[in-house]
Amino acid sequence: MRVIDRRSDPVAFRAELREWLGRVVPPCWQERMTDASDEDFSRFQRWWLAELDAQGLATAHWPVEWGGEELTIQEQVIIFEELARAKAPDLVMFTISLNHVPGTLAKWGTKEQIDRYIPGVRNGEVWCQGFSEPGAGSDLASLRTRAVRDGDRYIVNGQKVWSSYGAYADYYLLLARTDPDAPKHKGISCFIMDLKAPGVEVRPIRQMNGMNEFCEVFLDDVEIPAGNLIGPENEGWAVAQSTLSTERGLLIFALCERMNILFEEQFASPDAARWMEDDQLRREMMTCYADMQAVRGLIHSMLADHNASEFPPIVKILYGETLQRFSEMWTRIDGLDAMVERPTFISSGYAKGNWMVDYLTSWTWTISGGSNEILRNVIAERQLGLPREPSAR
Amino acid sequence: MDDQELIDSLAESVGAVLANNFSIEEVLKFTNVGGELDAEIKRRACELGWLGIAAPESLGGGGLGIEALVPIYCELGEHLSSLPFIGQQLCIDALVACAFEQDGRLAALVEGAAWGAVAPELSFDSAGIGRDGALEADDIPVFDDDHDSHLLLFGREADGEPVALMLDIRQAERRAVAFHDHTRRLRMLAPGGLPVTRECRLASGDAAIALQTRLGDHLALALAADSVGGCRAVLARTIDYLKTREQFGRAIGSFQALKHRAATMKLELETAASLLRVATACFGKNAKSSALASLAKARACDVYVKLSGEAIQLHGGIGFTRECPVHLHLKRAKLNQALCGGDRASIDRAANLLVGRAA
Ligand SMILES: Cc1cc2nc3c(=O)[nH]c(=O)nc-3n(C[C@H](O)[C@H](O)[C@H](O)COP(=O)(O)OP(=O)(O)OC[C@H]3O[C@@H](n4cnc5c(N)ncnc54)[C@H](O)[C@@H]3O)c2cc1C
Numbered sequence: 001m002r003v004i005d006r007r008s009d010p011v012a013f014r015a016e017l018r019e020w021l022g023r024v025v026p027p028c029w030q031e032r033m034t035d036a037s038d039e040d041f042s043r044f045q046r047w048w049l050a051e052l053d054a055q056g057l058a059t060a061h062w063p064v065e066w067g068g069e070e071l072t073i074q075e076q077v078i079i080f081e082e083l084a085r086a087k088a089p090d091l092v093m094f095t096i097s098l099n100h101v102p103g104t105l106a107k108w109g110t111k112e113q114i115d116r117y118i119p120g121v122r123n124g125e126v127w128c129q130g131f132s133e134p135g136a137g138s139d140l141a142s143l144r145t146r147a148v149r150d151g152d153r154y155i156v157n158g159q160k161v162w163s164s165y166g167a168y169a170d171y172y173l174l175l176a177r178t179d180p181d182a183p184k185h186k187g188i189s190c191f192i193m194d195l196k197a198p199g200v201e202v203r204p205i206r207q208m209n210g211m212n213e214f215c216e217v218f219l220d221d222v223e224i225p226a227g228n229l230i231g232p233e234n235e236g237w238a239v240a241q242s243t244l245s246t247e248r249g250l251l252i253f254a255l256c257e258r259m260n261i262l263f264e265e266q267f268a269s270p271d272a273a274r275w276m277e278d279d280q281l282r283r284e285m286m287t288c289y290a291d292m293q294a295v296r297g298l299i300h301s302m303l304a305d306h307n308a309s310e311f312p313p314i315v316k317i318l319y320g321e322t323l324q325r326f327s328e329m330w331t332r333i334d335g336l337d338a339m340v341e342r343p344t345f346i347s348s349g350y351a352k353g354n355w356m357v358d359y360l361t362s363w364t365w366t367i368s369g370g371s372n373e374i375l376r377n378v379i380a381e382r383q384l385g386l387p388r389e390p391s392a393r
Numbered sequence: 394m395d396d397q398e399l400i401d402s403l404a405e406s407v408g409a410v411l412a413n414n415f416s417i418e419e420v421l422k423f424t425n426v427g428g429e430l431d432a433e434i435k436r437r438a439c440e441l442g443w444l445g446i447a448a449p450e451s452l453g454g455g456g457l458g459i460e461a462l463v464p465i466y467c468e469l470g471e472h473l474s475s476l477p478f479i480g481q482q483l484c485i486d487a488l489v490a491c492a493f494e495q496d497g498r499l500a501a502l503v504e505g506a507a508w509g510a511v512a513p514e515l516s517f518d519s520a521g522i523g524r525d526g527a528l529e530a531d532d533i534p535v536f537d538d539d540h541d542s543h544l545l546l547f548g549r550e551a552d553g554e555p556v557a558l559m560l561d562i563r564q565a566e567r568r569a570v571a572f573h574d575h576t577r578r579l580r581m582l583a584p585g586g587l588p589v590t591r592e593c594r595l596a597s598g599d600a601a602i603a604l605q606t607r608l609g610d611h612l613a614l615a616l617a618a619d620s621v622g623g624c625r626a627v628l629a630r631t632i633d634y635l636k637t638r639e640q641f642g643r644a645i646g647s648f649q650a651l652k653h654r655a656a657t658m659k660l661e662l663e664t665a666a667s668l669l670r671v672a673t674a675c676f677g678k679n680a681k682s683s684a685l686a687s688l689a690k691a692r693a694c695d696v697y698v699k700l701s702g703e704a705i706q707l708h709g710g711i712g713f714t715r716e717c718p719v720h721l722h723l724k725r726a727k728l729n730q731a732l733c734g735g736d737r738a739s740i741d742r743a744a745n746l747l748v749g750r751a752a
Binding site (some may be wrong): 051087132135136137138139142151161162205206207208209214281324328329332335336338339340356360363364365367368371372373376377389 | 425456503534570571572573574639640642645648649651700702704705709710712713714715716717719720723724726727730731732733734736737
């Protein structure tokens, strides 16, 4: 019997999950993953995916017909809380595979695409997202990578950048221009691209937090079979909206649970004196705690009510800013000690307790996937109905 | 030339040397692939006589005061320089203040034949002297390299009497520690066990306390100036980027949301810079001037952290890479902030001084 099969009884489900995690999460995995080689990191991520999958936990958020469980919010909450409590590894390498790929294909994928690619995700195939370009970040629709139809295939040329986990990935969700003469939002198409195909060059970029998780990707006459077009030709902008709006809620929720556990451990620790006995730090700590609880609450509401379409940009801004403030505050609590470089392991940007690295990594959340500035524009213009910026095209 | 003109032209010439030969692009290369930049800048600093600016003229120095050093600290911060100028100047200041003008150590420091380091906490609790006359101290982080010869340190005699020490650390054990700030060299120094001879003692009792106050203020101003200089650079770089980077068919700096962010950065920089000038002008006078030095330090570091963080955000994806120097500023700012006991200690020091309470 798999852990997920206990879900009908929340108490037993939680107990079973906790017991299972206690058994399988390797005690010192953080140390093992610290400065691990690419191969070790990738092997470990695959191992953990397989373990979770065997218990029905990796893709529990998927629809039933794809082998998911269509969990209720309460069940999802239990999983995240227990994963956080157990300090289980997070499946960073599979973020796009497990969330954005199904999110995109569910709405736009053909039966062939779903049958061909979805099982691979469960088996550990890695996907990454090839949207941004050097000249097209916030203004994604200005992208210039070209895909030209040639019989039953497309030929792609161009350059992508900031593709997270590109060095580990097998497949690419690619946005490319298929009609250079159409208005900029109307000439883009979305593709599934094999990153191992001839003409693809992936170069990791060194990051300020000491990692090199994102990559530049050069595309030189890369062939894509026409059957790998997702959605209609030139409708890529709409397809990309599904990719981008993929429940970031779930991801942030999982991270918030980890932050929450960290708070709880702090409250119970003798170490708490370090901020409890300092008026300023104590108050800052409580402000962060309140922010974190507010974000959790918003995510709960968002997951419970699919009409809460106002919440996603709010949640993303608040999580990123809370994480930034929280980790920054800790660099001041630890003082000089926090300024010493310590090796770390790759994660999706949450509070790990290596505060300076957590602080630096927090910009992932404020810049990528719609920067805080762009999301504030979205809130102001689409939610509050304020007029658009003059001449912003 | 009057003193002010002299000071301005000095800072200008330091800035020019740094901009031409030790630019931030060079520093970035140095932090990414290594090289000799740190040794090179020390050589140039000696050659060009920067080290003796505040030393007595009788020793070939410039005979100027803190008001000449502060603009140079700014320039060094602005260029993310690795030159261990602050430790050197604190050691010189200490020797001059204690009337050790004839001391060979002073001449060597002025020439650059010796290099001085300082324990950044400047606390009497950081070291003690045992009955056997040997130093008892934990390891201390210092801006220092393997060639440093002197360490300025405060501590207590076996009977508890405060004492200011300058130790010969050529034989002391040191190990390199990797700090997030790669623009400067830091070492963990293990001075414990070093013999404390008579000539190590610069001042005792009230004189040591007065020296500690003076050097505490000096260090605070130096770090404030380093930070203000860093703010200047990080703001200039950001403004440049806002003018040249285009999205949505226009320079991103034309979005009012970003214009206001840039304007706020400017306001914060000018506040920190003004506070630094005010504190520099009254350096060494009284409790109020000490309080202002501490407030200038706390504010400048805080603003430096904020501005570098904003700069990363406003640079977008590029700002997250190691090839963009903005993160070097953030890491240096964070380290500056953590020195001298951190921001809260500086602000509390000011409050205690102004209200007349012992810290
Ligand atoms: C850690 C990390 C991981 C990433 N992973 C991926 C990935 O896997 N795949 C992928 O495709 N991309 C990825 N990205 C790219 C990310 O989506 C872009 O960096 C982001 O969209 C911003 O684009 P840009 O970097 O070109 O910055 P720019 O768009 O040039 O923005 C620069 C600054 O201008 C502001 N700005 C721009 N336009 C406006 C406006 N109209 N109003 C107000 N302010 C504005 C921005 O908010 C920002 O502060 C990643 C980025 C990071 C940092």
